Amino acid sequence: MRRFAHYDFWDDRVRRSIMLDSRADILVYGMGERQIVEIARRLDAGEGLSGIPGTVELRREPPAGAHLLPPEAEAIRDRRAYSRFYREFHQNQHRVLAQESGKRFIVQHPPPRMSGEELDAVHALPFARLPHPFYTDEVPGFATVRASLVSHRGCVSGCAFCSIALHQGRRIVRRSEGSVLEEAALLASSKGFGGHITDVGGPSANMYGAVCAADWRCSRESCLYPEICPNLRINTASWMGLLARTLELPGVRHATVGSGIRYDLFMRDDPSLLDRLARHHVSGRLKIAPEHTSAGVLDVMRKRHLYGMEDFADAFHSASSRAGRRQFIVPYLMSCHPGCRMGDMREMRKRVLAAFGFVPEQVQAFIPLPLTLSSAIYHTGMDPLTGEEIFVARTDQERRGQHDVFHKKRNS
Ligand code: SF4
Structure with missing residues (x-):
């Protein structure tokens, strides 16, 4: 729930993505079983972790076709920009989303569809x-x-x-x-x-x-x-x-x-x-x-x-x-x-x-x-x-x- 810029009640401010604060390589959101198995498989095969459904990653450039959200710095600085960012985040969960953060992009891949x-x-x-x-x-x-x-x-x-x-x-x-x-x-x-x-x-x-x-x-x-x-x-x-x-x-x-x-x-x-x-x-x-x-x-x-x-x-x-x-x-x-x-x-x-x-x-x-x-x-x-x-x-x-x-x- 802290994958993009987000309002934190305890600090009473908008914080940047936890991807940056934790220095994680990848963030799994949702229930995560499929993601964990796929991450394990790729690590085992020596493959990269990019593009896994239900995960968030940091990239130098947004993937082609990604929906660009208003940049993190604006969402942190300005309430109206945060509101715009939130609307776009909320209404586009089915798409690849990207938010500029400093010199990089936070990229969210839509969740997998479990049977x-x-x-x-x-x-x-x-x-x-x-x-x-x-x-x-x-x-x-x-x-x-x-x-x-x-x-x-x-x-x-x-x-x-x-x-x-x-x-x-x-x-x-x-x-x-x-x-x-x-x-x-x-x-x-x-x-x-x-x-x-x-x-x-x-x-x-x-x-x-x-x-x-x-x-x-x-x-x-x-x-x-x-x-x-x-x-x-x-x-x-x-x-x-x-x-x-x-x-x-x-x-x-x-x-x-x-x-x-x-x-x-x-x-x-x-x-x-x-x-x-x-x-x-x-x-x-x-x-x-x-x-x-x-x-x-x-x-x-x-x-x-x-x-x-x-x-x-x-x-x-x-x-x-x-x-x-x-x-x-x-x-x-x-x-x-x-x-x-x-x-x-x-x-x-x-x-x-x-x-x-x-x-x-x-x-x-x-x-x-x-x-x-x-x-x-x-x-x-x-x-x-x-x-x-x-x-x-x-x-x-x-x-x-x-x-x-x-x-x-x-x-x-
Ligand atoms: S029941 Fe189906 S069509 Fe209706 S709001 Fe829910 S997901 Fe959409």
Whole structure:
């Protein structure tokens, strides 16, 4: 995410590419398996490392046909130039990109297009499924993932604050059912397995079966914003089927979704599946990420609720009651995102309290991640894709004020 000039929140300035600061020969971005194998093959054969898809390199001249981005020095010096640079970077991910940096060029090669079969082959590798032996003490995050399975990569949302689409792409690449079930069986027979597979999912679990009728070849920034694309087929049933078959394996007593679902897609696709989800595949708490309730803030985030948050809360609680289970929704929310003012936070608190009956703690203060659309908006105070000026809560006081709307102890 630091492959080109990028805004760094901790330094509060635009930094040059990490290629220069690290003096690396090559940078691998995205998930990297193909790149690493190709780099190893070329090194073994004594070949150069130029032109590998999914990598960034330094060159004296840009390759023929490369799309030239505004130079790094301009992007560092001037907010408007940074905004222009960002727009071109964002809209041309499918092309070879080059940015002048001193006497050289930073060159990004577009990502490789991975197939489902390749993803199966990656997951069939003999992973230890343990923290690296370097760690002698218990690794706190390990308990969360020890019994979870990755079913797919990619996220169709393309939310402005998130880096997943820049790492994994918007296109959903999914593992075959056989591959996931094989791993589930391996997990179920492993020492210490307690009978509970805690997740079968990806960036949003219920995107597992999503396909695009146009084979994911288009220039939209999101498949869901501003409206759901007519070419998108969600196919929630295939993910639910995967969960059900995981539950049938010997030794598995529970197979639940731990990572969270995109609830509005779930309801837009097949709401009749909610009963099955609530009865069999939620372990007391279902995570969702509305992020905000203000239409203005959601527009800056490139996120729109495609189904009412309150309606979903009602539907989920009813489905849980029918299943005889007392279950909760855990909504993930965000303060301080560009476009968000104190009034938006107060309004969100009211709506969330009314919908869920409690004020959640899962409110994160927005931190701009390098090279995301939101970081460009935060830095420049304008949306690079529309040119619109955007309010940004920037000072510690403003940011703390927004965050405290949810976190400070209150009587209500
Ligand atoms: S055509 Fe629609 S579904 Fe396909 S990638 Fe583009 S926006 Fe997404």
